[in-house]
Amino acid sequence: GAGVSQSPRYKVAKRGQDVALRCDPISGHVSLFWYQQALGQGPEFLTYFQNEAQLDKSGLPSDRFFAERPEGSVSTLKIQRTQQEDSAVYLCASSRDLLRGNQPQHFGDGTRLSIL
Amino acid sequence: AQKITQTQPGMFVQEKEAVTLDCTYDTSDQSYGLFWYKQPSSGEMIFLIYQGSYDEQNATEGRYSLNFQKARKSANLVISASQLGDSAMYFCAMREFTGGGNKLTFGTGTQLKVEL
Numbered sequence: 001g002a003g004v005s006q007s008p009r010y011k012v013a014k015r016g017q018d019v020a021l022r023c024d025p026i027s028g029h030v031s032l033f034w035y036q037q038a039l040g041q042g043p044e045f046l047t048y049f050q051n052e053a054q055l056d057k058s059g060l061p062s063d064r065f066f067a068e069r070p071e072g073s074v075s076t077l078k079i080q081r082t083q084q085e086d087s088a089v090y091l092c093a094s095s096r097d098l099l100r101g102n103q104p105q106h107f108g109d110g111t112r113l114s115i116l
Numbered sequence: 117a118q119k120i121t122q123t124q125p126g127m128f129v130q131e132k133e134a135v136t137l138d139c140t141y142d143t144s145d146q147s148y149g150l151f152w153y154k155q156p157s158s159g160e161m162i163f164l165i166y167q168g169s170y171d172e173q174n175a176t177e178g179r180y181s182l183n184f185q186k187a188r189k190s191a192n193l194v195i196s197a198s199q200l201g202d203s204a205m206y207f208c209a210m211r212e213f214t215g216g217g218n219k220l221t222f223g224t225g226t227q228l229k230v231e232l
Binding site for chain 1: 120147149151153158159160161162163166168207209211213217218219220221222223224225
């Protein structure tokens with residue numbers, strides 16, 4: 001399809017394992033965002049890329065969280081040594097560019113991560 | 117302080133009636149944008165409508181309109197002629213163009229239920 005694609009849709013991991021979540025943005029979208037959405041809450045910002053450059057990672061909760069977008073397209077969010085509090089839905093969003101403020105971010109369906 | 121406040125955790129509306137979902141925001145930026153998103157139970161975030169801080173007119177998109185009161189810092193979403201398919205979680209979000217980077221800051225959402 002033409003939308004933002006995230007995989008896997010669901011991920012179950014044991015505490016202490018590493019996980020990798022993938023995001024394939026809309027073709028041609030320069031900006032890419034990761035958000036974390038806890039149950040019953042609004043999404044919270046994690047990090048932002050413009051092409052391959054990670055311009056803002058102020059929302060990453062700890063150094064166990066790492067994101068990359070090496071070729072300016074697909075992005076991977078990696079969580080090392082997972083803990084139970086990492087259980088959440090991880091949303092990826094992309095945007096054409098942000099020079100115009102009214103450009104919306106288009107979201108994927110998210111990856112629901114459960115840490116046992 | 118909360119940047120986005122949605123005070124209605126849940127709302128009910130009868131089919132074909134109009135409903136207003138409240139959103140107030142807090143920012144010291146002069147230039148900002150306000151977005152509304154819909155999140156059905158399936159999880160995807162769907163962009164509905166945008167209002168820029170300098171826009172003179174209230175934004176409208178089909179059955180959605182935004183009641184923007186800048187002095188009160190409120191940006192309420194009005195859905196006219198509600199349909200059963202409007203049942204979902206609704207999030208208000210803000211992008212602060214000067215001091216906020218490019219991220220969206222979300223409220224906690226309002227769960228809307230449309231009844232027959």
